[in-house]
Amino acid sequence: VETRPDPGRERRKGAPEIIFGETKETAQIIEMAQSLLASTGRAIISRLPPQSLVPLQEAFRAYAVSIREPSRSMVIYSPDYVRKSTGGHIGVISAGTSDIPVAEEAAIIAEEMGCRVTCIYDVGVAGLHRLMRPLHDLISDDVDAIIVAAGMDGALPSVVAGLAPVPVIGLPTSVGYGMGGKGVAALLSMLQTCAPGLSVVNIDNGVGAGITAALIANRVAQAREHQSQ
Amino acid sequence: VETRPDPGRERRKGAPEIIFGETKETAQIIEMAQSLLASTGRAIISRLPPQSLVPLQEAFRAYAVSIREPSRSMVIYSPDYVRKSTGGHIGVISAGTSDIPVAEEAAIIAEEMGCRVTCIYDVGVAGLHRLMRPLHDLISDDVDAIIVAAGMDGALPSVVAGLAPVPVIGLPTSVGYGMGGKGVAALLSMLQTCAPGLSVVNIDNGVGAGITAALIANRVAQAREHQSQ
Amino acid sequence: VETRPDPGRERRKGAPEIIFGETKETAQIIEMAQSLLASTGRAIISRLPPQSLVPLQEAFRAYAVSIREPSRSMVIYSPDYVRKSTGGHIGVISAGTSDIPVAEEAAIIAEEMGCRVTCIYDVGVAGLHRLMRPLHDLISDDVDAIIVAAGMDGALPSVVAGLAPVPVIGLPTSVGYGMGGKGVAALLSMLQTCAPGLSVVNIDNGVGAGITAALIANRVAQAREHQSQ
Amino acid sequence: VETRPDPGRERRKGAPEIIFGETKETAQIIEMAQSLLASTGRAIISRLPPQSLVPLQEAFRAYAVSIREPSRSMVIYSPDYVRKSTGGHIGVISAGTSDIPVAEEAAIIAEEMGCRVTCIYDVGVAGLHRLMRPLHDLISDDVDAIIVAAGMDGALPSVVAGLAPVPVIGLPTSVGYGMGGKGVAALLSMLQTCAPGLSVVNIDNGVGAGITAALIANRVAQAREHQSQ
Amino acid sequence: VETRPDPGRERRKGAPEIIFGETKETAQIIEMAQSLLASTGRAIISRLPPQSLVPLQEAFRAYAVSIREPSRSMVIYSPDYVRKSTGGHIGVISAGTSDIPVAEEAAIIAEEMGCRVTCIYDVGVAGLHRLMRPLHDLISDDVDAIIVAAGMDGALPSVVAGLAPVPVIGLPTSVGYGMGGKGVAALLSMLQTCAPGLSVVNIDNGVGAGITAALIANRVAQAREHQSQ
Amino acid sequence: VETRPDPGRERRKGAPEIIFGETKETAQIIEMAQSLLASTGRAIISRLPPQSLVPLQEAFRAYAVSIREPSRSMVIYSPDYVRKSTGGHIGVISAGTSDIPVAEEAAIIAEEMGCRVTCIYDVGVAGLHRLMRPLHDLISDDVDAIIVAAGMDGALPSVVAGLAPVPVIGLPTSVGYGMGGKGVAALLSMLQTCAPGLSVVNIDNGVGAGITAALIANRVAQAREHQSQ
Amino acid sequence: VETRPDPGRERRKGAPEIIFGETKETAQIIEMAQSLLASTGRAIISRLPPQSLVPLQEAFRAYAVSIREPSRSMVIYSPDYVRKSTGGHIGVISAGTSDIPVAEEAAIIAEEMGCRVTCIYDVGVAGLHRLMRPLHDLISDDVDAIIVAAGMDGALPSVVAGLAPVPVIGLPTSVGYGMGGKGVAALLSMLQTCAPGLSVVNIDNGVGAGITAALIANRVAQAREHQSQ
Amino acid sequence: VETRPDPGRERRKGAPEIIFGETKETAQIIEMAQSLLASTGRAIISRLPPQSLVPLQEAFRAYAVSIREPSRSMVIYSPDYVRKSTGGHIGVISAGTSDIPVAEEAAIIAEEMGCRVTCIYDVGVAGLHRLMRPLHDLISDDVDAIIVAAGMDGALPSVVAGLAPVPVIGLPTSVGYGMGGKGVAALLSMLQTCAPGLSVVNIDNGVGAGITAALIANRVAQAREHQSQ
Numbered sequence A, B, C, D, E, F, G, H: 001v002e003t004r005p006d007p008g009r010e011r012r013k014g015a016p017e018i019i020f021g022e023t024k025e026t027a028q029i030i031e032m033a034q035s036l037l038a039s040t041g042r043a044i045i046s047r048l049p050p051q052s053l054v055p056l057q058e059a060f061r062a063y064a065v066s067i068r069e070p071s072r073s074m075v076i077y078s079p080d081y082v083r084k085s086t087g088g089h090i091g092v093i094s095a096g097t098s099d100i101p102v103a104e105e106a107a108i109i110a111e112e113m114g115c116r117v118t119c120i121y122d123v124g125v126a127g128l129h130r131l132m133r134p135l136h137d138l139i140s141d142d143v144d145a146i147i148v149a150a151g152m153d154g155a156l157p158s159v160v161a162g163l164a165p166v167p168v169i170g171l172p173t174s175v176g177y178g179m180g181g182k183g184v185a186a187l188l189s190m191l192q193t194c195a196p197g198l199s200v201v202n203i204d205n206g207v208g209a210g211i212t213a214a215l216i217a218n219r220v221a222q223a224r225e226h227q228s229q
């Protein structure tokens, strides 16, 4: 069965094709990565199955391979690939330590789309004092959009959206057990937010959050760019 | 069909019988109220149907009748009834203005159980600065338990439970539309709280929250009482 | 019971306070609107109950009142109020005619936040040929963000996000009956999108979509602005 | 415990009995397959458990065994079995690569029921341009019914049903994570379709989609047949 | 706000545009009906709001108006409109009397698409003996597809699909109370059918069932037609 | 941690205590079984974890041990235990082969409560002709209550309850995948039955169905008994 | 549209046909009642719409009409109709006063099936002492089956099933608000019972509970009868 | 990735930081435990993954390590750590044996917060007589709050809250299969309680129940303390 990665997506959409590793065989992933490397010079893989990790490293020994644990993401670069830098600036905030893998997935995508990314982790509502200072700094540092990853009660994105004058993207994570667990309460609470300017992506969809934030930041950066010319 | 209000509940449980008005005919409510007035000197009615309001006022013209809008609650006292005062202190906080009717229902029950009640309304997470000062004052004023009513995102109870060193009772309200609306997201977010010491009651159950908080406060007050003797 | 509209929100957040009319008495709405007019020169009301319409028109006869049917929204301006114009550009697309009231709610908010808004209505997936031309024009006209309102199958936002190189905000509407009706299937389908750069708000939350899109567009416009200076 | 495969089903219903492998022991499957081979000359097994694969190949070494990965389906033929060819024509389209196993399950059943099957895979809404040409060819080639397999947003079947003048069968697949994942959003979106002439089967039920499409195509083919005589 | 009924749908899809009355103002419906009458000579309206009935009859006094109670459907014909007759044959079966309005909605659409329709009502599983004879006659009369409408337990479509050698379309109705009520159990039971060749449409979607069945029957009829020439 | 099996239950309730094996350690099960053997001469274990099977056989080598595959149930008898025979008669019907393990669990309990049990398996609605004869025989043989086990569509219990003049107990099984899978559609369809005299137990609760049916049959048998004296 | 009440049901099933009033026009109900009166001498109507009450009384002025408020049920007898008396004995227990209408519906059906019915109302778990004495008397009075109606927490049926040595039928009622309201928690709690011998019917299905209990009691009574001959 | 355990929580909230083991690597847990030991002299770990048990024992060989099976909790003390004793008294009741692990988790936390804890296990509603005596003793022994752990039907907390004059905390456990299984029915039944003074925490959240109960008891004890001085 053949696969069709979409090399034209970056040009068309401003966002690269990303290989969704989870439901694929190692051989399929390798084939798709080779195809993308040939056409675009880079292959990004998300939700890489653990058992595919070593075979992929073997297969792409001749390439620069970047693995960012604990996000289960991998990026492979052709020797001559130069990642662009757009000037966009993204903040990525996590409520707990368990939300970090998903937060990192978002951060990686935003970086691959050329953004500068500032991460602030483990500052959830059980101890809000930890949030205030770094959030203030982030805003002062002219952040273009903020991603807030949270599981369990999902309260942090609403708190941040009540404070920061930029678009906030709620990123629920599948952390939590019992009723409303696995991110359901977090997602619903974000959808029900009473704070202005919070939009959401699905549970654990770091890729979607990263692309959205980067599309925003890159558009702003492009306008800024024109300005400085 | 006969009704059986339970006059012994206050003695047995420390919480009075309360007439749940919603599914009852006006005649049934009057009959039950008369029975409770005869045995305990007071009748408390919650979720009173609008059409029963005037007939009840008529029927109990000879009594002291207290109606606390917008909570749909009514309390009727025998002429010689003296409400006890236990010395317990309860805080009732609401996130939005729409949560006030349910918050008031809780406050009324706690007062009828002899507690002093301090209310702080409309201090939700879209503007957290409004919360800090009055919450600090409440804690300094030796509050025994805090009820936090919130609909929509339900984030405020988790924030309060992260800050206050007393038992917090989350009271979700049926405010909000769309997915997770009618209090569902609020309840789930409270159940998933990552803050310590937050327990919950069902959506719009101001009665349940009021009784729980008052049972706590009265027990503390009783111990305090013994002390001051 | 007192109400506390938040006049500082526009300065703090870049988005104005909006009076949520649905659960409020007419008198409460009038009071809040007067307070906001006094402090900011404008009052925006969403989800206005039909029975409040005439009393509000009466109450604000001395003001410029803008009512945009069928969105159930009203904006009241002080005589000397001048709406700012930021230079941001938003597209609002609807799948069916039944989605227009919610789409209009989003458009109004974005306009009140100073954006130019282009609307394209009734171009759903049952006849995709209707979408192609106006979407192409919209992109050529340098749109900063696109809101796509859709009920029932909710397929249109994914189609648009697959074609347009700007952030897309999915706005599910409560149109549809049977299983997945009232916007549930639409919201879930948008959350599950396989197209890049689509974030969502809750069902019928035109206000949330409008604020998010305008925050994006205004940030881009501000950068553009600096450039043209 | 005895099993009762139904050899008369093909004659009675026009659709063969199919052994549902998932919840059966290897021995049970072998016994049922032998029984069907004896009575009808063919045994079709769906959702074959991986551990049953080799034992079944061993057991039926003397037969023609067709295994079509990645669908987990197996067909065993008696040496003298000749598959009929009805002249019916079915299209099977998949949105993503992950939907292919379920799409293949449908294709196999339709082929075993005598249809010609044309497959078009990986043409989802994130890149609709890939769909247009092959869909046009399929319609020109007088297809009698089209099955569209899609997970995640489930938007493709509505798009196809908006374009093709034949019955479309939506086949949701259990692809996707988070809220509405495992095919739920896809199924609901198909049920809520605003395109005409789309009916659905349950998530991952390739067998049901294949039988339905083949019943349609075979009835049309039979009428055509009569014509050409 | 303008409306865009799609007159080309019949030519493109083989199924006519149908005005969904439920969420529309009377004036909107009249305008759309006039537009369709002008272009195609016929306007079909489903789920007509009761209050629109008389105004519509008034507005189209000069036309042939067919109202088929209890289905809430209306068809308006230009004086010179001649409904085609394709030769397709559809069966419509209902389990209970409460399912008849939805069954009738399906029957009307199939008739407007040129099919002959045979109805068998009130033959549910509480008395299966009532089904056997008329079902047998229907099959003998060369029916091309059968729609089975059922609420509550939704068992009848599976029974019919186990007996009839033609495609069966399950049409769940919103009949039933308690858990699984309003058609949910019926729909789920049909999706879980263990009988071959049953596909489904959403709860109360008589329009969808009618179009699907008629598309099948008309394709068969067209092949038959060619034959008889 | 100590366990407290309830030896008095049979005397008090007419139904024996049953050890729920699923969530227990092997050592706990052995200890509880020994306790019940000592007090009542018999120990019944349901949902025995596979890994506990051999250790339990070892531990009770000196006893009569009855294991009835595929139900995951075990009964251990003291050497001198004599099972009573009440004269009650139960029918147990299953729709598919996959429902047999749960049906068997019900049969075992009814036998241990002294009933005669007649089993009819694999007679679901995809081939109703298989049901008619044995059901007729069962009724002629004076059955006191009938248990019908079904997964997937859950249609068979409604069909049987429409035909048999005795109480029918619907026993949904966790067979089926996709929406409404794992027994959900089956349970809901049974709850929504339009046939008279069908009550239900939870999914896979063969124990509950067996006890209910045996309580009915034993009460009838006892009345019969008195008669024959 | 014609209706087909089933006069043979009582003979075939031992339970009479019952007209489900809720979704029917008054004229339809009258027609069906007339048909049943003609064939069986009695017509039973459940869930009678309030607006049909007076017209029905008018229509059947010449008959004995029994209306049992608050159950929304009506029974009409031919002048010469004599209700049989089987000797079966049913208990009907309700947890609260709000559950009484549904409990009464069950009681009426059991009486019409010839049983003696003993009712015990308003004895829920908030005051279990009220239950013990009357339950003990009921068991001593040789009750054959017990129906327990409960909304909200649904705990009472499990308590009764833990105490009474006869089959218990759980009858959840749609009493309760918030999460798990409208009978959902009650039904689920009954399905999850850890007490032996409890089967359930759907929420508010008093008819189903009454028929099931009466089928049990009548079968026992019949055996008793034979005995006394 | 760094972790930030919150040593100041006990001082600020009166409840210690607890390491949530479930989603953490062994190395992370060790690091967090070391940090807490250094700052507070004690580390509490809940939901410890089985594979982390031995490495943790190794790592903290020099400390006093308390493991309380079957709760999956571990407490590590510095050699000189002295646990405070507040004088608060908590009762922990479980319905079944399967609920004990969660009940124990609650008991451990309450003890670590200085309370005396009395446990009463396996006294569910299938045999209520077992409950009465020990519950009476508990109340006589001046218990300050009672936790009731129950899965399946979740009926016991309502029964206890109907009898005991102290705050009751419902602790649903994930015991039970089928619809409403894994604690869902138990939680909903508790939320729907008709008994006064019952608040709840999420399914399996022994930590939350323990902290809430201990906050109550410690506040009472502190008042008592002052008294005795």
Ligand SMILES: Nc1ncnc2c1ncn2[C@@H]1O[C@H](COP(=O)(O)O)[C@@H](O)[C@H]1O
Binding pocket: A194, A195, A196, B096, B097, B098, B122, B126, C017, C018, C019, C020, C021, C046, C047, C205, C207, C208
């Ligand atoms: N239609 C709407 N949907 C969602 N949020 C809204 C809407 N209209 C206003 N709001 C927000 O909800 C808040 C109203 O809360 P309150 O009036 O205190 O109940 C306002 O401050 C707005 O930010």
Ligand SMILES: Nc1ncnc2c1ncn2[C@@H]1O[C@H](COP(=O)(O)O)[C@@H](O)[C@H]1O
Binding pocket: D017, D018, D019, D020, D021, D046, D047, D205, D206, D207, D208, E194, E195, E196, F096, F097, F098, F122, F126
């Ligand atoms: N993959 C499948 N999905 C749905 N139904 C199936 C599948 N494979 C077989 N079946 C049907 O399910 C029935 C299997 O029932 P049984 O083998 O008795 O449990 C067969 O008669 C087939 O008609």
Ligand SMILES: Nc1ncnc2c1ncn2[C@@H]1O[C@H](COP(=O)(O)O)[C@@H](O)[C@H]1O
Binding pocket: F017, F018, F019, F020, F021, F046, F047, F205, F206, F207, F208, G194, G195, G196, H096, H097, H098, H122, H126
């Ligand atoms: N398979 C089963 N399904 C439902 N209930 C059961 C089952 N097996 C045993 N039981 C009941 O559940 C109780 C077991 O509770 P425990 O062992 O204390 O957790 C027993 O007393 C039985 O009455």
Ligand SMILES: Nc1ncnc2c1ncn2[C@@H]1O[C@H](COP(=O)(O)O)[C@@H](O)[C@H]1O
Binding pocket: A095, A096, A097, A098, A122, A126, B194, B195, B196, H017, H018, H019, H020, H021, H046, H047, H205, H206, H207, H208
């Ligand atoms: N078993 C548990 N259930 C619920 N919350 C817990 C549990 N154990 C620890 N916690 C809380 O959850 C927080 C852990 O968050 P983190 O370790 O940052 O993911 C701690 O601060 C505790 O307050």
Ligand SMILES: [Mg+2]
Binding pocket: A095, A096, A097, A122, H004, H005
């Ligand atoms: Mg943390």
Ligand SMILES: [Mg+2]
Binding pocket: B095, B096, B097, B122, C004, C005
């Ligand atoms: Mg407010």
Ligand SMILES: [Mg+2]
Binding pocket: C095, C096, C097, C122, E004, E005
């Ligand atoms: Mg349209």
Ligand SMILES: [Mg+2]
Binding pocket: A004, A005, D095, D096, D097, D122
């Ligand atoms: Mg692809």
Ligand SMILES: [Mg+2]
Binding pocket: E095, E096, E097, E122, G004, G005
């Ligand atoms: Mg009927």
Ligand SMILES: [Mg+2]
Binding pocket: D004, D005, F095, F096, F097, F122
């Ligand atoms: Mg079978």
Ligand SMILES: [Mg+2]
Binding pocket: B004, B005, G095, G096, G097, G122
């Ligand atoms: Mg009561």
Ligand SMILES: [Mg+2]
Binding pocket: F004, F005, H095, H096, H097, H122
């Ligand atoms: Mg036990």
